[in-house]
Amino acid sequence: MSHSNDITVHPREVIERILSMELVRVTERAAVSAARLRGHGDEKAADQAAVDAMRRELNRLQIDGRIVIGEGERDEAPMLFIGEKVGNGQGPKVDIAVDPLEGTTLCAKDMPGAIAVMAMAQAGSLLYAPDVYMDKIAIGPGYPEGIVDLDASPADNINALAKAKGVKPNEIAALIMDRPRHADLIEAVRKTGASIRLITDGDVAGVIFTAMQHETGIDIYLGIGGAPEGVLAAAALRCVGGQMQGRLILDTPEKVERARTMGITDPHKKYQMNELASGDVIVSATGVTDGALLNGVRFNKGMIETETLVYRSITGTVRKIKGEHRQFEKFKLD
């Protein structure tokens, strides 16, 4: 009988494999804590609960971690601020991007699409983005490289995508955040005949929707949302092989300066997806409210259910993990 303990696994592989499951726990805990305040109309309290839980769980991990995308800069965010060290300092050196509650308003109003999300990568591989806006464009996998571009007109992008998909432009569905700043964009997309799904919040999930077109019906994401959310979305999309570009909106000298102190020397740079997130990345997202990607947290009698998507760029694996957390006294999720 042969023994299988002679299989050689690269040490980095082992670390990453173990960490993928650890990240699931981190976002699960953040989601459960936020969901206890779901539908209570208090965005701040829900966000704080998610931040507390995420930070506590991160500090339990065997990592030498540093927050690169977090709740804000040190002076404005007491927890999970940019530059904060997390983990027990013992394991691999990693950079971490977090959004403990992406869609605080969605959670406070119990509307679809709030998630707890984080990405972890080798140190130096996530863009240190300031908390400004980012202009973004994203499509799912399977298209030739470069068929859409942030600098092309909306009409050219929709038409090129339709051609590559082998459909008419009126069979393309775009997703755009419902904001006055998008009035011209929305008009231009509508002129092509494409349909638009407007969302009130939550464009990390919005970008990921393009990679699951068969489930979400969305072909392309367009428009301006948060830059930190752009990095998280790029990290997830990289794992499944879509295309994305982003450009920071640094429209005041103060923002240009803030970006410069974070190492960004060209304020007009158009970032490709693998410049937003490179190297080996793991992304974990747990549903807080129900959404197209994930069910929200369910509080049952004696048991809490969670749903999490975990992405790994090294293998392109996407796992949907259903957690059943039995509320035995000693294992209780708080």
Ligand code: VTB
């Ligand atoms: C964006 C978007 C996020 O908040 O940051 C948005 O990326 C804020 O946009 O997903 P406005 O300033 O226009 O309100 C979210 O929708 C949720 O955090």
